[in-house]
Amino acid sequence: MSTRRNPLAGIAMSGPDDEEKWKESVCSTLTGEQLAGTARGGNVILALEHPRGWGRDILDGEALGAELSQQIKKFIKSHRAQLQFIRQPGRAGQHHEADDLRPLLYISWSAGVGDPAQPVLERMRVDGPESLLELDxxxxxxxxxxxxxxxxxxxxxxxxxxxxxxxxWGRPLASDLSEKWPRDYVWETSHTKGHRFAPATMLLPGNYSYGRNAVNSASEILEYAQRGELWLQGNRGRGVWDGPGQVAELAAGRMLHDAGKTVPLAGLQISALESQPGDKRRATREVQDGATGRRWLVELESRPSVMAKGSCGDKPKRVSSWVVLDVQEVLESGR
Incomplete structure (x- = not known):
């Protein structure tokens, strides 16, 4: 069982007031930015157990050394993959299990293989980070x-x-979830994009990102996924789609939910349609329910949104969000 770790562990504090000063740079509670359409992209996600020493960026050379970091960067880029470091929640996660010192690796085929509705998750033990270069x-x-x-x-x-x-915000959530779920269901992870939505979570293998979830709603993410259903609250989108596609999937999902229908996990497929030529601010996406054949056309527009920080402590900048203009179900003739 994991034990709770100080959320500020590892953060340099030089004076008695420093623990309060973090509030000036923490930005997760300061934005009204739309969640939908902000998920980090990735078709294949590698989640490697690496308990300590993540550095600021996991491939900046601090954690793995400059040479190996560069080799892994090239490898994951060539496979359109994404690398996450993971560890068990709490102090227990700072060390490998005593019975096997080899780290765990999850391979998430989030876009499926020929069928995005069938994402696959694999798990194995590896000798170390260098083993990533040997993966097929x-x-x-x-x-x-x-x-x-x-x-x-x-x-x-x-x-x-x-x-x-x-x-x-993330460490207390991970600790609380680890008390409710088996140890291999919940992991702490490195940067997932979207710190301003902390606590930020990522669901594998479908690659759905979430933000601003309390422990109860985060548990619902897993409970729904166990049943093959998609939890919509706090959902930022599925990383296998682009921004407009992420927003379109969630818009169609909410229509299903509001009609009392089940929203399938990884079951809504997205196709890009030509909108107004030359207008990069407008987009049209077709959403299709693979199980029922129902289709929707979603019209979207990119609009300036709120001021947000690219990283804690940065100066805020104006961000844009994809906004749904219209959703129309495509009815087959005779229906």
Whole structure:
């Protein structure tokens, strides 16, 4: 069982008032920015157990050394992959398990293989970070030792060296969730993008990002996923789609929810349609329910939104959000 860790652990405090000063730079409670459309993109996610020493950015050379970091950067870029460091919540997560010192690796095929409705999650032990370079990421099952994981995994960003608010809000959430779920369901993770929505979480294997979730709603994410359903509250979108696609999927999902229908997990597929040529502020996405064949056309527009900080302590800048203008269900003739 994990034990709670000080959310400010590892943050330099030089005076008696410093613990209060973090509030001046923490930005997760200072924005009214729209959540939908802000998920970090990625078709394949590698989540490697690395308990300590994440640095500010996990591939900046501090954690793995400059040479290996550069090799891994090239490898994951060539496979359109994304790397996360993970560890167990609380102080227990600062050390590997005594029975096997080899780190765990999750391979999340979030876009599926030929079918985005069928994401796949695999898990294996590796000798170390250098083992990432030996992975066969052409399709699931190609890497010896990788076995299927049949339950969802929730990653909670706690990367305080990157953004302070992730430690302040993420560590308590991860600790509380670890008391309610088996140890391999919930992990602390490195930067997932979206610190300003802390606590920020990522659901595997579908690659859905969430923000501003309390422990009860974060548990609902896992409970719904266990049943093959999508939890909408705090949902920022599915990272296999672009920004307009993420917003369009959630808009169609809310229509299903409001009609009393089940919103399928990874079951709504997105196609980009040509909008007004040359107008990058407008977009049209078709959303299709793979199980029922129902389709919706979603018209969107990119609009200036609130002032937000790119990182804790940065000066705020104006951000843009994709806003739904119209959603129309496409009815087949005779229906």
């Amino acid at each position: 990421l052409s399709q699931p099952g190609n890497t010896p030792g990788a076995e299927r994981v049949e339950h969802p995994v929730l990653l909670v960003c706690t990367h305080g060296r990157r953004d302070l608010c992730c430690a302040v």
